[in-house]
Amino acid sequence: MPIKLPSDLPAYDVLAREGVMVMGERQAARQDIRPLRIGLLNLMPKKIQTENQFARLIGATPLQIELSLIRMSEHQTRNTAADHMETFYRPFSEVEASGDKFDGLIITGAPIEHLPFDEVTYWEELTRVFNWTQGHVHSTFGVCWGGMAMINHFHGVAKHMLDHKAFGCVRHHNQAAASPYLRGFSDDMVIPVSRWTELKREEIEAAGLPILIDSADTGPCLVEDPAHRALYIFNHFEYDSDTLKQEYDRDVAEGTPINVPANYYPDDDPSRPPSNRWRSHAHLLYGNWINEIYQTTPFDLTKIGQE
Numbered sequence: 001m002p003i004k005l006p007s008d009l010p011a012y013d014v015l016a017r018e019g020v021m022v023m024g025e026r027q028a029a030r031q032d033i034r035p036l037r038i039g040l041l042n043l044m045p046k047k048i049q050t051e052n053q054f055a056r057l058i059g060a061t062p063l064q065i066e067l068s069l070i071r072m073s074e075h076q077t078r079n080t081a082a083d084h085m086e087t088f089y090r091p092f093s094e095v096e097a098s099g100d101k102f103d104g105l106i107i108t109g110a111p112i113e114h115l116p117f118d119e120v121t122y123w124e125e126l127t128r129v130f131n132w133t134q135g136h137v138h139s140t141f142g143v144c145w146g147g148m149a150m151i152n153h154f155h156g157v158a159k160h161m162l163d164h165k166a167f168g169c170v171r172h173h174n175q176a177a178a179s180p181y182l183r184g185f186s187d188d189m190v191i192p193v194s195r196w197t198e199l200k201r202e203e204i205e206a207a208g209l210p211i212l213i214d215s216a217d218t219g220p221c222l223v224e225d226p227a228h229r230a231l232y233i234f235n236h237f238e239y240d241s242d243t244l245k246q247e248y249d250r251d252v253a254e255g256t257p258i259n260v261p262a263n264y265y266p267d268d269d270p271s272r273p274p275s276n277r278w279r280s281h282a283h284l285l286y287g288n289w290i291n292e293i294y295q296t297t298p299f300d301l302t303k304i305g306q307e
Contacts, residue, residue: 035064040105044109058104073094101304142230154230155225170217210224
């Protein structure tokens, strides 16, 4: 089954060219089926790129997905056209007031790792989002900074600054092969990492949370929070093949000190095109997440959050 997107959203044409099944409002209305409602709270500056990345992953399952784009109410992006934001995004305050419920919600990262959480301009509203999920979202997926913010809010687990950026394609290990979220996963895998902060393994374990994917080099990657029906991932399965290259080229052009992303370019040579070694596991993880939602979410949307 396809993912339901507005036909004029840029991701519609991008995914259609890639062979991902997409459908517009008219086609979806003809199907006698309740699609899974998935929200994307997009905190990244490059909104369209992030939309494409997550729509590609959640749109590859056999289920019909209805994707809703959400933004923080007062925060204004400088990197995406205002008409795109006005056309396709709903402010969280509007979603909150509507009483809408979602089968799943993805909360993206944001390039604000250096700030303490309570100094982020939209932190108060974001904590409202976190609390709102408990009555209005069946399963939440916090990604990178979004995951760090959620685990801090619900469990007090702190983020710690690194003395250099964790940057590159890092070997990770499957710590919970029996988890339904890791169904089909290899014992180890490569995942893109791009962050200046980390979470400590012992602090996560002290909070009683299971670590599903871990790395000897960059620490915990995927954490489950059953009590809050949430997953937290601190690295970037959703990245395109050239996303790390874009970040590296940007920093070089701006004169920002940056190491060549590890294990990314062939022979660590930035003049050579990188290859994607994480795509299959990315689809597995998000496909497993969607499947778990489908298996457990109430058919009646109004009952979400009442269990």
